[in-house]
Amino acid sequence: MRVLICDPVEEKALARLRGAGMEVVVRTGMAPDDLAAELAKGYDAIVVRSATKVRKPALDAARGLKLIVRAGVGLDNVDSDHARAKGIEVVNTPKASSDSVAELALAHMFALARSLPQATRSIQDGKWEKKAFVGIELQGKTLGVVGIGRIGQALARRALALGMKVIACDKFLTASPIPGVPLVPFADLLRQSDFVSLHVPADPAGPVLGGREFAQMKDGAYLVNCARGEVVDEGALLVALRSGKLAGAGLDVFSVEPPTNLELVRHPKVTLTPHIGAQTKEAQERIGDEVVEILLRHARAG
Numbered sequence: 001m002r003v004l005i006c007d008p009v010e011e012k013a014l015a016r017l018r019g020a021g022m023e024v025v026v027r028t029g030m031a032p033d034d035l036a037a038e039l040a041k042g043y044d045a046i047v048v049r050s051a052t053k054v055r056k057p058a059l060d061a062a063r064g065l066k067l068i069v070r071a072g073v074g075l076d077n078v079d080s081d082h083a084r085a086k087g088i089e090v091v092n093t094p095k096a097s098s099d100s101v102a103e104l105a106l107a108h109m110f111a112l113a114r115s116l117p118q119a120t121r122s123i124q125d126g127k128w129e130k131k132a133f134v135g136i137e138l139q140g141k142t143l144g145v146v147g148i149g150r151i152g153q154a155l156a157r158r159a160l161a162l163g164m165k166v167i168a169c170d171k172f173l174t175a176s177p178i179p180g181v182p183l184v185p186f187a188d189l190l191r192q193s194d195f196v197s198l199h200v201p202a203d204p205a206g207p208v209l210g211g212r213e214f215a216q217m218k219d220g221a222y223l224v225n226c227a228r229g230e231v232v233d234e235g236a237l238l239v240a241l242r243s244g245k246l247a248g249a250g251l252d253v254f255s256v257e258p259p260t261n262l263e264l265v266r267h268p269k270v271t272l273t274p275h276i277g278a279q280t281k282e283a284q285e286r287i288g289d290e291v292v293e294i295l296l297r298h299a300r301a302g
Contacts, residue, residue: 069091095286096286096289190217241270
């Protein structure tokens with residue numbers, strides 16, 4: 001089995017693949033034309049993360065390709081429908097990074113509640129503004145989880161342990177997967193939540209949160225987005241922050257990455273991370289292990 005690794009994967013995982021007799025070729029950072037040319041050389045499987053975009057031209061150029069493994073959750077960087085139409089299986093590793101993403105969302109909530117970035121900068125600037133950083137407790141606040149899949153559930157459990165009230169909405173579910181976390185209509189979630197955390201894929205129909213949705217939220221609420229940048233209308237978010245409608249936003253993802261909306265990323269009420277939800281040592285090891293298991297299963301089945 002010949003495997004092309006298009007984005008970084010744990011070395012231990014690569015060693016396991018080679019130890020199983022697979023031919024592993026590592027070529028990261030390829031432009032779209034380079035990817036198409038490489039796939040034309042003939043591979044049974046390719047492994048990508050979020051950086052490599054597997055679009056129609058590359059799929060049409062591919063020779064012998066049977067499997068695309070997305071090392072991570074989202075499949076928006078792969079033209080999955082076109083791949084499947086060509087008989088190419090597309091799979092991801094949804095379980096491996098759930099805890100890491102949930103913990104990052106929670107970290108943004110703490111940072112927003114206690115003004116951690118602002119307090120850090122203040123001390124670095126030689127100030128001691130003890131009275132300037134009056135925060136809030138998470139205990140007793142209501143967290144609204146939009147999308148109660150693996151990541152949403154992991155966040156909900158952590159929030160419950162902190163004494164938060166948790167509500168959720170999910171257009172794919174009719175019953176809550178977690179006792180004590182009721183499913184409510186989206187509009188009700190927006191009206192009731194002190195914190196809203198997004199855990200849904202990008203929707204071709206447009207952002208999940210725009211001007212109308214921000215208007216429905218509680219005055220002084222907080223938004224956390226560790227899902228996809230496209231699920232939030234960033235212009236409307238900036239308006240909500242400027243007006244004080246939102247007290248703050250924690251963002252790990254952006255509609256364009258690296259972000260180009262400098263007014264948004266420089267806003268004092270925003271905490272920022274560079275799409276690092278899955279970037280923990282533990283998650284990377286689990287992702288590598290899951291990739292190996294997928295490829296080994298495919299090799300045995302073939």
